Amino acid sequence: MNENRPVNLDLSKFSFPFPALVSITHRIAGVILFVGTIFLLCALQDSLESAESFAAIKNSMTTGFGSFITWGLLSALAYHFVAGIKHLVMDLGIGEELKSAQIAASLVVIISGVLIVLAGVWVWA
Amino acid sequence: MGVSITNFSRSGLSDWLIQRFTAVVMALYTVFIVGYILSTPGLDYSQWKEFFECTGVRIFTLLALISVVAHAWIGMWIISTDYIKPAVLRFAFQATCFLTMFVFLVWGIDIIWGL
Numbered sequence: 001m002n003e004n005r006p007v008n009l010d011l012s013k014f015s016f017p018f019p020a021l022v023s024i025t026h027r028i029a030g031v032i033l034f035v036g037t038i039f040l041l042c043a044l045q046d047s048l049e050s051a052e053s054f055a056a057i058k059n060s061m062t063t064g065f066g067s068f069i070t071w072g073l074l075s076a077l078a079y080h081f082v083a084g085i086k087h088l089v090m091d092l093g094i095g096e097e098l099k100s101a102q103i104a105a106s107l108v109v110i111i112s113g114v115l116i117v118l119a120g121v122w123v124w125a
Numbered sequence: 126m127g128v129s130i131t132n133f134s135r136s137g138l139s140d141w142l143i144q145r146f147t148a149v150v151m152a153l154y155t156v157f158i159v160g161y162i163l164s165t166p167g168l169d170y171s172q173w174k175e176f177f178e179c180t181g182v183r184i185f186t187l188l189a190l191i192s193v194v195a196h197a198w199i200g201m202w203i204i205s206t207d208y209i210k211p212a213v214l215r216f217a218f219q220a221t222c223f224l225t226m227f228v229f230l231v232w233g234i235d236i237i238w239g240l
Contacts, residue, residue, distance in 0.1 A: 034197045037229055045236045048177055054170035084148050
């Protein structure tokens, strides 16, 4: 038996550095958006069907429980968008050192935080 | 097992490129749609429908939809190979994702071009 086989690490026992948490959240937001595409396609379909269904979907996306789904999806989109841009910037070789990676991760949280608040204003104000 | 599990494009480099290209397409589309909605106060059904009747908007929307499907496939594939160890479960997960994305694509084309 080869003793040098790769080991499956127990992820639940790790203490993750901040940029790693930003990265896993990027993945979670991506999965949310994948599932959320169902809602987005439903909304697009209803919005284009008739004036009545346009008004109905607009109402259900901006009031009650539906408004939280709208805000949630916009938040996931904002976060995934900003964290994705960090990826593209890192592809250019920027933000790969410990210090700059931590700054980049902080920027992702701050900028997406602002966008998430603005998304809430958009949905409810 | 020494089998290399290939994915969407059968090459990691090509996956990497597709993931970036589709990301840029979706980012531009997001800015485009959000920009349109924000710059059209009191947007009503007739304006919205007219907007989506433009061939350019339809083509851009279809390009964005194809990007969503390709991007999500690569992303979900990576997630499945990272976190789902039992092969049967992983395969079932990937198959479910694939079917879902196929439905998204056909459904989306119907919405965009079936107006």
